[in-house]
Amino acid sequence: MSETLLSVRDLSVAFAGEDGPRTLIDGLSFDLGQGEILGLVGESGSGKSLTCRSLVRLMPSPKLAITSGAVMLDGKDLAKVSEADIRAVRGRDIGMIFQNPTSHLDPLMRIGDQIAEGIRVHRGVDGKEARAAALDILAQVGFPHPARQYNGYPHEFSGGMRQRGMIGVALSCDPRILIADEPTTALDVTIQAQILRLLMDLRESRGLSVILITHDLGIVAQTCDRIAVLRQGRLLEIGDKRDVLGQPQHPYTQNLIASHPSMPERQALVVAGHEPAFQKARPLIEIDDLHVRFPVTGRGLFSGGPREFAAVKGVSLQVMPGETVGIVGESGSGKSTLARALLGLTPISDGHVTFDGADIVTERTKALRKLRRETAMVFQDPYNALNPRLTVGAMLAEVLAVQESVPRERIPTRIGELLDLVGLEREFASRKPLSMSGGQCQRAGIARALAVNPKLIVADECVAALDVTIQAQIVDLFRDLKQRLNLTLLFIAHDLAIVRNLCERVVVMYHGEIVEEGPTATVFAAPREAYTRALIGAIPDIDPDKPLLSPRGGDDFVEETPGFVTGDAS
Amino acid sequence: MHRYKFVLYRPLQFLPVLFGISLITFVLVRLIPGDPARVLLGTKSTPAAIAAIRAQYGLDQPIWLQYFYFLQNLAQGEMGKSILYKIDVLRLITTRIEPTLVLVLCSVLLSLLIAVPLASLAARSNGGPADHIVRFISTFGIGFPPFWLALMLIIFFSVRLDLFPVSGYGETLADKLYHLILPSLTIALSLSTVLIRSLRTAMIAELKGDLATAARARGMPESIVFWRHVVPNSLVPTVNLLAVNIGWLIGGTVVVESVFALPGMGQLLVRAIFSRDYMVVQGVAMVFACATVLVNFLADIVTVAIDPRVKQ
Numbered sequence: 001m002s003e004t005l006l007s008v009r010d011l012s013v014a015f016a017g018e019d020g021p022r023t024l025i026d027g028l029s030f031d032l033g034q035g036e037i038l039g040l041v042g043e044s045g046s047g048k049s050l051t052c053r054s055l056v057r058l059m060p061s062p063k064l065a066i067t068s069g070a071v072m073l074d075g076k077d078l079a080k081v082s083e084a085d086i087r088a089v090r091g092r093d094i095g096m097i098f099q100n101p102t103s104h105l106d107p108l109m110r111i112g113d114q115i116a117e118g119i120r121v122h123r124g125v126d127g128k129e130a131r132a133a134a135l136d137i138l139a140q141v142g143f144p145h146p147a148r149q150y151n152g153y154p155h156e157f158s159g160g161m162r163q164r165g166m167i168g169v170a171l172s173c174d175p176r177i178l179i180a181d182e183p184t185t186a187l188d189v190t191i192q193a194q195i196l197r198l199l200m201d202l203r204e205s206r207g208l209s210v211i212l213i214t215h216d217l218g219i220v221a222q223t224c225d226r227i228a229v230l231r232q233g234r235l236l237e238i239g240d241k242r243d244v245l246g247q248p249q250h251p252y253t254q255n256l257i258a259s260h261p262s263m264p265e266r267q268a269l270v271v272a273g274h275e276p277a278f279q280k281a282r283p284l285i286e287i288d289d290l291h292v293r294f295p296v297t298g299r300g301l302f303s304g305g306p307r308e309f310a311a312v313k314g315v316s317l318q319v320m321p322g323e324t325v326g327i328v329g330e331s332g333s334g335k336s337t338l339a340r341a342l343l344g345l346t347p348i349s350d351g352h353v354t355f356d357g358a359d360i361v362t363e364r365t366k367a368l369r370k371l372r373r374e375t376a377m378v379f380q381d382p383y384n385a386l387n388p389r390l391t392v393g394a395m396l397a398e399v400l401a402v403q404e405s406v407p408r409e410r411i412p413t414r415i416g417e418l419l420d421l422v423g424l425e426r427e428f429a430s431r432k433p434l435s436m437s438g439g440q441c442q443r444a445g446i447a448r449a450l451a452v453n454p455k456l457i458v459a460d461e462c463v464a465a466l467d468v469t470i471q472a473q474i475v476d477l478f479r480d481l482k483q484r485l486n487l488t489l490l491f492i493a494h495d496l497a498i499v500r501n502l503c504e505r506v507v508v509m510y511h512g513e514i515v516e517e518g519p520t521a522t523v524f525a526a527p528r529e530a531y532t533r534a535l536i537g538a539i540p541d542i543d544p545d546k547p548l549l550s551p552r553g554g555d556d557f558v559e560e561t562p563g564f565v566t567g568d569a570s
Numbered sequence: 571m572h573r574y575k576f577v578l579y580r581p582l583q584f585l586p587v588l589f590g591i592s593l594i595t596f597v598l599v600r601l602i603p604g605d606p607a608r609v610l611l612g613t614k615s616t617p618a619a620i621a622a623i624r625a626q627y628g629l630d631q632p633i634w635l636q637y638f639y640f641l642q643n644l645a646q647g648e649m650g651k652s653i654l655y656k657i658d659v660l661r662l663i664t665t666r667i668e669p670t671l672v673l674v675l676c677s678v679l680l681s682l683l684i685a686v687p688l689a690s691l692a693a694r695s696n697g698g699p700a701d702h703i704v705r706f707i708s709t710f711g712i713g714f715p716p717f718w719l720a721l722m723l724i725i726f727f728s729v730r731l732d733l734f735p736v737s738g739y740g741e742t743l744a745d746k747l748y749h750l751i752l753p754s755l756t757i758a759l760s761l762s763t764v765l766i767r768s769l770r771t772a773m774i775a776e777l778k779g780d781l782a783t784a785a786r787a788r789g790m791p792e793s794i795v796f797w798r799h800v801v802p803n804s805l806v807p808t809v810n811l812l813a814v815n816i817g818w819l820i821g822g823t824v825v826v827e828s829v830f831a832l833p834g835m836g837q838l839l840v841r842a843i844f845s846r847d848y849m850v851v852q853g854v855a856m857v858f859a860c861a862t863v864l865v866n867f868l869a870d871i872v873t874v875a876i877d878p879r880v881k882q
Contacts (some may be wrong), residue, residue: 058787091789104784107879108802117798118788153878169788 002033005209006055006094006177011069011079013047013054013233015061025051025233027069032177037203037210039220039241041256042230043467044438048213051230052179054079055211056090073177092122095170099182101162105154111165112138112150118172134172140205141168142198159331160191167198171206178202181213188330188494193538196223215467217260218497218540221245229253241544259472260542261497284356284456284488285319285342291350292334292341311337313512314351321455324482324489326499326520328535329509335492338509339458342490343375344368356455373403376449380461382441386433392419392444393429399451418447421484423477439470446477456488463498475502496539500524508532573874573881580870584863588856592644595855596637599848606653606846627653627849640852649856650849654842659853663835667857669739669750670823670834673757676750678816680758685765686801692766693773694796704766711763716822720756720829727752737831753830757822761815768811772804806877813869817862 013025025047032038040048053059055071055078071078078089090096098104106114115134119125125133131150138146141164154162163183170178180199184192200223202208212224220227221241228238229250236250248254292312312334319325329335340346342353344360344367353360356374358367379385387395396415400406406414416426422443433441442462449457459478463471475498482489493499499506500520507517508531516529527533607623608615624630627650628639643650649659692704728736740746776782777800785795824836831837835854842850874880 056787058783060783087786087789087791089789090787096784096787098780098784100780103780106781106785106799106803108806108877109799117790117794121790121794155879166784169784173788 002035004031005034005036005073006032007070007072008032008055009070009072011051011054011071012067013050013059013064014067016063016065021067023067023233024064025054028230028233028235029069030228030235030238032209032211033225035203035207035209036226037200037212037224039224039227040211040213040230041215041217041220041227043215043256043469045232046230047233048230049181050233052096052181052211052213055179056094056096057086058090058096091118091170091173091175093175094177094179095173095175096179097163097166097170097181097183099185101159101166101186102154105162105166105169107154109153110151111154111157111168112146112152114165115168115172118169122173134168137168137171140202141165141171142194143168158191159187160194163187163191163195164198167195167202171202174206175208177209177211179211179213182215183212184219185215189496189538190330190534192219193540196540199223216540217245217257217468218542221542221544222540229256245542245544255469257542259469261468261471261475261495261501281321282357283318284321284323285317285490286354287315287317287338287342287351288353289351290315290338290341290348290353292337292346293349311512312341315509315512315514317507317514317517319456319488319490321488322482322486323505324491324503326503326506327490327492327509328494328496328499328506330494330535332511333509334512335509336460337512339377339460339490339492343377343458344371373452374454375456375458376452376454378442378445378449378457378459378462380464382438382445382462382465383433385445386441386448388433391430391432392424392436392447395444395448396429396451399448403452405453414451418450421450421481422447437470438466439473442466442470442474443477446474446481450481450485454487456490458490458492460492461494462491464493464495471498478502496524496535508535573878574871576874577871580867584867587863588860591859592641592852592856593637595852595859596640597633599851599855600633602843602846604846606848609845610653623653627651629848644856649853652842652847652850654845654847654850659849662838662850663853663857666833666835666838668834669746669832670820670827670836672746673750673753673823673826673832673834674816674820676747676754677757677761677819678812680754681761681765682812684758684762685769688762689766689769689773690796690801692770693777693800696774696777701770704770708763708766711759714760716756716760717825717829719759720753720826723752723756724829737829739832749830749832753826753832756826756829757819760822761819764815765808765812768808769804772807773800776800776803802876806873809869809872809876813866816865820858820861820865 008031009029011025011028012023014021014023028051030038040051042048050060050064054066057066057078059065066079069079073089073093076085078086081089105111109117112131112134115137116127116130119130119133120127123130123133135146135150138150143149143161143164149157154165157165167178167183178199183199184195187195196219199210199212203210212220214220224241226239227241227244229236229244229252231252236252237244237248244253245257248257290312291310291314293308293310295308315334315338317325327335327338337346341348342355344364348361352362355367355371358370360367360371386392390398393412393415396418397411400411400414401408415429419426419428424440424443424447428436428440428444433444436444445462446457463474466474478489478491479502481487489503491499491503503520505517506520506523508515508523508529510531516523516527516532523532524536527536605620605624606627607620607629610623611619621630628636631639640650647660649663651657652659652662655662688704688707692701695701724736727733734752735749738749740749777796781799781803782795785799786792790798823834824839826832827834827836828840835857838850839854841847842854
């Protein structure tokens, strides 16, 4: 490690709760070297974000306080300096960027002015000089037209450009340390790769030291020099990334690594086989030249005829019974719209969708009755998809009673069976979602889907909000259920690695069209299309020696809108 | 500038709104029991005299025909003749509109001058003594009826301290404004309580929000965090609340004008209602309605100007 810049010693943070103080960060010690990228890894609740907030004393609640320890920077203990001194450190010595650039940027202020603001306050220069410096920073963080884009408001930029803007704001005061709190979690993989590349470039050009908080071991493997693994506020291990990833000492780290979807062991689990069976059977789903168009809102009296946004443009797809098909694509690729159209939840503009022989356009009533009884959906956010006022048992009983698939007196038994199927203890029947973890809620959501005895389950990003170890468990559950119940599974995800683990066939969507489809192994081993290659190349692999976007491999598909977002796709 | 294009076409949408308002006011006025001719003639009323007056003002016509004439006049920019004052309603209104207009403007400005600092003070000391005092005052203020408040202000400032006139309206501009101080204060005190509550809540949410955290994380002093980021973002929801309240306030001037004997639209309206002066009531109601529509239109323009995300 190079010369130490920041040194954290025995840092503890406690929450002053009603029933006494609760220690959230417990005796944490680590060093950050000059020009080093340190990865802070852990699952939700591990205290990784709180640790970084504590470094600059930006506590998310007044009830949180540093109880002991020191944060040494230039011989000063940041845990003890005055409020004015710590304010001088924030921004000027330690900059910060956050997961959600949309909520952390001021929506009412031009992006350039937000960068210039910090320059004016910290360097005490006049408006003109600050503007010139801000233009320079905009160019450095990858805005192609700084002079024009200086005047853009945050909502006019795409998610990736907003994150670049926030990095620009953080760099405005020329800090030596940048704390990046899950900076790419909300972004698509190809954009994520670009932002990570930018962070590494900035480290090179400015000698910036970075603390990168992430839940994704692939990201740390690709970008960091050293890794610190946190769990429940304690540091489990810290060391060079090759040592930690290669020979993890702590069982928790070993489990974390084993859960990562890009691990070879997990990829080997893909069930190969029963392909011959597909040929004879009739497809369960047939999609033929499907178009879904939405009217663009906000049209005025004088702006001409109605404008439309095509979310799905001529998609044809067949899914055989018992097949597991992964639909991948970045945000706005139309993958969710496709699923909703298929379930009859979104009107179809053109084309045909047939479910088990019933055409949902021409025989809508019949097909919808079939769909409601034989398909189910699992949603992304397990908490929002469950009624917070119902117990899991009541929620399942409701579905069973409506479906009338089992006699009333057998409902309690059936609830028990469903909970067994998804691996929840039977006592969960009396619990409500708020007293359950994300993974448990998602299991309950899957139990609800299974309650209808579906032929088809559509899972829309159903593991995206979960921690990796939980993700792995849910994916295993799907794999198990698929075999036991002969389910057809349509698995929508932006995370290619998970699709690779679970699905036999993969469909890649881009801008409302299918650009590539085929058996998963073939598509991943030899992608035909440049877009698929870019998408696969952008997955941060857990192996540090498989570099991300090797020599700028994603250039074919740089962000669609490097400047302003055009159209009203939202 | 396409975001401002609605300024051109929105007024077209006002036409059906105004038509609806005219219909409602026309019908409602005629639902008030009583007869303008009888009120006008008072003790001298004979059936013949009443019939003559009714014929003179077209009140003997079927109601739908009366409404048709009313619309026809309106289209020509006329509102008929006052039964009581014997002059054109439009002329009558133009002589009375100034005090009301100035009163509303002063009240709104004054209420903002009261609300923004107090809400800021409360939000920044969230949970502290200043917050408790401001919240106490604003809760208390909502409970005070404006007429009572007006009387208290007159007793204290005019009678005891002899600082302001008890009632009436001046001749010169300075004198007019001087006469309007207490009436404006009465309205502003009521209005500001509503604004304080809305602003304080919005400010507290913004102060705890991501925006403020990000600004503090780059070392911005609390004053910049507050005035450059928190305040503008808190104003967005309050602008619309203010517009709704101004609409309500235009009607509220009736009470205050009566208490302070201001020769404005409110006073005119009260007298017109008592004397069943249908034409005047209709005319004033139309003006009030148009003003409310206009204020909301202005609020939409202000919202677009503050918030670049908004498209109308």
